[in-house]
Amino acid sequence: SQTIHQWPATLVQPVGSPLSLECTVEGTSNPNLYWYRQAAGRGLQLLFYSVGIGQISSEVPQNLSASRPQDRQFILSSKKLLLSDSGFYLCAWRGPSGAGEQYFGPGTRLTVT
Amino acid sequence: QQQVKQSPQSLIVQKGGIPIINCAYENTAFDYFPWYQQFPGKGPALLIAIRPDVSEKKEGRFTISFNKSAKQFSLHIMDSQPGDSATYFCAASITTSGTYKYIFGTGTRLKVLA
Numbered sequence: 186s187q188t189i190h191q192w193p194a195t196l197v198q199p200v201g202s203p204l205s206l207e208c209t210v211e212g213t214s215n216p217n218l219y220w221y222r223q224a225a226g227r228g229l230q231l232l233f234y235s236v237g238i239g240q241i242s243s244e245v246p247q248n249l250s251a252s253r254p255q256d257r258q259f260i261l262s263s264k265k266l267l268l269s270d271s272g273f274y275l276c277a278w279r280g281p282s283g284a285g286e287q288y289f290g291p292g293t294r295l296t297v298t
Numbered sequence: 299q300q301q302v303k304q305s306p307q308s309l310i311v312q313k314g315g316i317p318i319i320n321c322a323y324e325n326t327a328f329d330y331f332p333w334y335q336q337f338p339g340k341g342p343a344l345l346i347a348i349r350p351d352v353s354e355k356k357e358g359r360f361t362i363s364f365n366k367s368a369k370q371f372s373l374h375i376m377d378s379q380p381g382d383s384a385t386y387f388c389a390a391s392i393t394t395s396g397t398y399k400y401i402f403g404t405g406t407r408l409k410v411l412a
Contacts, residue, residue: 217397228387228404229342236397275341285330285391285398289341 187212189290191276197296204249204263206293208276211257216278218259219287220251223273235259271297300325302390304403311378312411319373319406321388326369328390330398333362333373336385336405345386346373378410 188211198204210216220232231244233251241251248267252260259276276290303322311317321331330349334342348355348362348371355362359376375382388403 219400226405229402231400234397234399236395242395277341279398285332286344286347287332287391287398287400288344289334292339292341294339 187278187280187288189276189278189288191274191290191293193293194291195294195296197298198266199298200268201265204261204266204270204295206261206274206276206295208259208261208290209257210278213257213278213280215256216280218253219277219279220259220261221275221277221289223275223292225272229275233261266297268297271295300401302388302401302403304388304406306406307404308407308409310409310411313379315378315410317375317378317382317408317410319386319388319408320370321372321390321403322368322370323390323401324369325390325392327392328401329393330391331362331364331371332389332391332400333360334387334389334402336387342387375408378408380410380412383409 190209217236219234221229223229234242235253238253249263274293277287279287305320309317332347333345335345336342346357346360348364350366353364361374364371385405385407387405389400391398391400
C-alpha cells in the first residue's frame with residue numbers, strides 16, 4: 186500500500202532563515218506530487234505541483250520554491266523565511282493513472298518567529 | 299471561475315442528526331469532486347468523491363448529492379456521531395498539464411454534541 190511521509194513534523198524558524206521541508210511517497214511510481222499551505226483555520230492553498238522528476242509548476246508567486254530530485258521525493262524550500270510563511274504545510278500525491286484521488290501526508294507545522 | 303464556495307462555515311448538530319454541507323462552483327470543466335475530513339493537527343483524509351455523471355453516491359454514513367445543472371454538490375452525514383466532529387473540505391479538480399489540479403473550499407467546522 187502507498188504511504189506518504191513528511192518531515193519534520195514541527196519547525197520553529199527565525200525570520201530570514203532558510204527552509205527545507207521534505208516529502209516522500211512509498212508504494213507507487215511516477216506519482217503526481219503537490220505542496221499546499223493551510224493558514225490557521227483556513228482552506229488549502231495549492232503552492233506547487235509536479236508531474237515528474239525536475240518538473241515543477243508554481244501556482245502562487247512567493248518566497249518559496251520546490252524541487253523534485255527523485256521520482257518519489259518532493260522538497261519545499263525558501264532562502265529567507267518571512268513571518269507570513271508560517272502555516273501548516275501539506276504534501277499530497279496522486280497516482281498517474283488513478284481516478285483522481287489525492288492523498289495527503291501528515292503535514293509540517295511551521296512557525297516563523 | 300476557479301473558486302469553490304463552501305457553506306456553512308461552522309455547524310453544530312446533536313448526535314444522530316444529519317449535518318449538510320454545501321458547495322458551489324462555476325467552472326464546468328471541473329470533473330471530479332472529493333470531500334475531505336480533517337482533524338486538528340492532521341492532514342486531510344479523503345472521505346468520498348463523485349464525478350458529474352452521477353447524481354448521488356453513498357459510502358457508509360456519508361452521502362454526496364450532486365446537481366450538475368445548478369453546479370452544486372453537498373455532503374450529508376447520516377446518524378452523526380461525536381467522532382465526526384472535524385473540519386470538512388469540499389474540492390473540485392480539473393485536468394491540466396497532464397495532471398489534476400484541485401481547488402478547495404474554505405472548510406466547514408462540524409461539532410456533533412453527545
